[in-house]
């Protein structure tokens with residue numbers, strides 16, 4: 001099985017950020033059911049240094065689009081709900097149909113960074129819908145489920161898809177979700193780390209149920225994107241890999 005190694009960490013380069021472009025307004029799957037946020041100029045900045053007002057009443061300085069991808073059932077929707085509302089969607093699993101999004105504004109080093117987070121359907125039958133959204137994404141969170149080996153084995157196929165459809169400089173992070181399910185775990189932390197290393201991706205294990213590393217994953221993405229769009233040449237670069245390694249909490253099962 002030959003793995004394409006060209007999907008190296010996007011944290012290593014500093015492409016010009018192109019936050020949510022006006023001409024590429026996100027398109028909701030069901031017209032009228034989702035209302036994207038306000039338009040943002042291609043340089044990603046709205047009145048730098050001064051608060052701006054988004055359509056939803058949220059103040060922000062810069063906005064980016066983040067997409068959640070991975071097999072059906074890995075916990076994409078739950079991860080987003082945990083991040084946005086601080087809650088866990090327990091009970092019946094309701095698979096996402098098409099695509100949906102939620103906004104959240106974060107304070108990143110004194111700047112308001114709005115993340116427009118797109119939650120995609122993992123089911124194969126919606127794949128063509130998802131493809132259309134990749135090119136507008138500034139960052140991708142690629143999830144597998146540590147209790148589902150197939151979802152881990154499919155990461156390679158997801159990476160191939162990302163390579164085909166996403167921007168070459170997209171910020172990408174690998175997340176192994178559901179680490180609270182210690183009894184059911186079938187993918188070891190080391191396996192996730194190894195795969196991430198192979199592709200040069202930042203990696204963390206998360207739990208939408210307990211909230212472990214959920215805020216951190218989104219904050220890390222926001223910091224990287226913000227830095228790309230606003231960094232002065234003299235400023236030291238934000239090191240996404242180091243940040244995630246340093247700040248990420250290791251689940252209790254897997255502490256040395």
Ligand SMILES: Nc1nc2c(ncn2[C@@H]2O[C@H](COP(=O)(O)OP(=O)(O)OP(=O)(O)O)[C@@H](O)[C@H]2O)c(=O)[nH]1
Pocket residue numbers: 070071072073074075076077078079089090091092093094095096097120121122123177178179180181206207208209210
């Ligand atoms: N134990 C545990 N269960 C989780 C976690 N995250 C999600 N789940 C459960 O896993 C199931 C699937 O979660 P979803 O978030 O709907 O999965 P999804 O990736 O959005 O699936 P699709 O929309 O079909 O692509 C649900 O029953 C959730 O309750 C987690 O961190 N821990």
Ligand SMILES: [Mg+2]
Pocket residue numbers: 076077078094095096119120121122
């Ligand atoms: Mg879902």
